[in-house]
Amino acid sequence: MKILRRAAAIPLLLLGALAWADNHGPATGASEESSNHLQVTLISEKEIVEVNAEGEEVVRRIPVEVALPGDEIIYSIRIENISDAPATDVVVVNPVPPDMAYVESSTFSSLTGPAVSTGFSVDGGQNYLPRGDLKVMDQTGEVRGAVAADITHIRWRLGVALPVGKSTLVGYRALVK
């Protein structure tokens, strides 16, 4: 049993390791703030549908500077280890902006399986739970399952170290209220 369990764990870790991206330098158009070890880049985009020369509809992502209520924004956070030592216990937190509502099931990560766990908060980032366990109490005292718009913060916990010179990507989508 012990051997089997270990054997099962190895491919998952390999999968996680395969998800590291090579560095391609900073994304254009986004201002950057560096720490000593990790460079964290937030990218805000929206999707537009264009018709190409063949008459097909193609979805293209463009940086977003203006938006309307109801527009869906894609927030991507790239974390790059620019130090000479692996970074462990990496935890990424992003508050959902107050005028936006999280889009259900929209989180993404370049890491998979136990290499990343995603938690959600409905109390301003004090507590994080898996999405299905979130509950809220309304003003009448009634307890109900949280809806996507109740979510205030999203957190990604990396279960693996971020190696030197590698980067990883997490993110989610949200609607302008």
Next chain:
Amino acid sequence: MSNNLFQQCAKTNPVIRALILFLAILGSTSAMALTAPGQPITNQAAVSYSVGGTPFNASSNSTSLTVQELVDIEVTWLDSANVAVSPGSSNQVLTFQVTNIGNGTETFALSADSTLSGDDFDPVLQSIYLETDGVPGFSGGDTLYVSNSNDPVLASETSVIVYVLNNIPGGATNAQTGDSALTATSTNVTGAPGTVNAGDGDVGTDAIVGASGGAASFIGTYVVSDVSLSFVKSVLSVVDPFGGSEPVPGAVITYRIQVSVAAGAGTATAVTVTDPIPVNTTYKTASLYLNTSLLSDSAGNDAGEHDTGLNRIVVRLGDLTLASAVQTIEFAVTIN
């Protein structure tokens, strides 16, 4: 690394999850307001991590986008059913609601069209009124709408009640329908969704057309609800003073009048039956019945009386529809 994984598993273990289950108290359950034009939406991510066992924090760059003005409108017809009208009636009212479902303040022009196809008759458009007197329903205190003069100005997610008044043609017949549509159009920008009027939104933002195209319509419907009443008068009995049934002087004739709605979907309101006492007869006191209940001969205390001034019987039946039971009036006279 394996230690991290172990912690991760512990954190997602259902038992431990249950222990740390918590509740957030929502500040408000009211409807989410649309974000106002000009509002910036900024975002910044935070990262914590360890290098060589020492914890560190890092922040991302901050991104910002600015919300523009969405020009969007909705028109709904508020009458719960087709509005019942009579042929030839004037200024019949359809009630609509115009709502600004955009996020800015916009001015909307109103128009109505009563010459639509697909109905049985065309109502004749008279006027459009804005609900302004605070009294629900159209009334004289409401304000006549004049295009380009008092176009409603609506803040985001507010609405105005609009009345469309039409005359009903005299030739319309029972159960026929006639449609009239109210259209509200943004005076700022219309067009395919996404059309931009640069810089003409609130606080200098772009005004951008939403799904409605910047204009919306809704059709309201009249239905002719004519009613035809049936009156059937009969002689129920003749009793002469000699025990026979000859209409001789001194004989008592009992009349029966039966009233019902014979046809039509409408309501006959305040139906009143009057029947003169025949010449050469005298009303027999205490002989007036409505649906087997005796009515007093004097006025003012029940549904009917013997009107001595005009020498007739009067019975008030109230409102009658096709569903109402047949109303039976009986009274007697004596041959002079």
